[in-house]
Amino acid sequence: MSPDSPRGSTRRGALAFPLVALVGVILVSLNLRTAVTSLSPLLGVIDAEIGLGAAGMGLLGMVPTAMFAVWGVLTPMVLRRMGLELLTVLAMVAAAAGQIIRALAHDPVVMGVGSLIALAGMGIGNVVAPPLVKKYFPRHVAAVSMAYITGLQLGTVVPALVAVPVEEAAGWRVSIGWWAVLAVVAAIPWIVEILNPGVPTAPPRHVDGATDAPARRIRPWRSPVGVALALFFGTNSLCTYAFFTWLPAVAESIGMTRAEGGLALAVYSAIGLVAALVVPWAAGRFEDPYAVVVVSVVSYLAGFAGLLWAPGAAWVWICLLGVGPSTFPLCLTLINLRTRTQAGSAALSGFSQGVGYTAASLGPLVFGMLFDGPGLGAGLAFLTVVLVIMTVVSRTACRPNMLEDTLR
Structure with a gap:
């Protein structure tokens, strides 16, 4: 040299x-x-x-x-x-x-x-x-x-x-x-x-055979992968931020103290640390990490059912709710796993997070209106509908298809 x-x-x-x-x-x-x-x-x-x-x-x-x-x-x-x-x-x-x-x-x-x-x-x-x-x-x-x-x-x-x-x-x-x-x-x-x-x-500039051209404008909304991941990020964020805002109040509504409500939020958040270690590894190891979505949705639904029908075991249900946002690290990891280039990653990151955080701002508002009005059951029913949508759209996001290959 x-x-x-x-x-x-x-x-x-x-x-x-x-x-x-x-x-x-x-x-x-x-x-x-x-x-x-x-x-x-x-x-x-x-x-x-x-x-x-x-x-x-x-x-x-x-x-x-x-x-x-x-x-x-x-x-x-x-x-x-x-x-x-x-x-x-x-x-x-x-x-x-x-x-x-x-x-x-x-x-x-x-x-x-x-x-x-x-x-x-x-x-x-x-x-x-x-x-x-x-x-x-x-x-x-x-x-x-x-x-x-x-x-x-x-x-x-x-x-x-x-x-x-x-x-x-x-x-x-x-x-x-x-x-x-x-x-x-x-x-x-x-x-x-x-x-x-x-x-x-x-x-x-050469990832999986693709040429990364930073000047090229990639429109993620013209790809089913881009749309699916944006909706996946949005539905995940809506549920997560609804609980970030309202979990202490929900805990108090089922008989927990104010201090326990604050601790419930800490537990809900802390479980995300475990997911951050496990989920990206699973997403990189398996071509189709849809199983992470299934585990997350089932955990959420079990937590919802427990809060409504067996509130005496509240800490069990709160821990299950904490498993639910495991889809968040999956979404972030898929931004790179479903793109071939740096330009694609940047475009998909912006689009999916723009949609995701817009939905996140609606989650606390809608859930709060239902919780304060008809009650906890109505709020959880709303989030259940959101989870059904997430289950459907994440199927496309998890399949091993690349954004750049599916642009229309």
């Missing part, structure tokens, strides 16, 4: 820079929910100081899914004009800036602006993470997806667990603002990649 050979072409570079990319992907995943779950436990304290009011707290609760949906649609458009790594850096900078603005807020307007900026960054991060995996680790999609999804789950659970202790020790501004440091750190590996590009584990 000549002295003029680029560093990225050396064996050392081929090893080192994918490791930098792996660290970068994991750090990004840890940042994708911190602005959501670090704020929720402190809304009462923040309201008392800056006067959010019921309407303000309600709007802050709607911002995450709304921004995730909007940026699910917009991010692929931006990607056609900007490199994947640069957009990732900008997403993390936005996440950090927004959280700092929120920590300095002295009125609801500034708090709202900070939330919009932070969650725009995280919405972009949601979309760019799968194509980053596709670009740098095309031969290790399942393994790296497992690491990335586990990071996302940890970034969901840990901020909620430490929010109150940090607030009690240092105040709510520190409790919600210090997560900006993690976002800044997550940008560093991608700045390194921009300044000194590394070598993916396989050439990104």
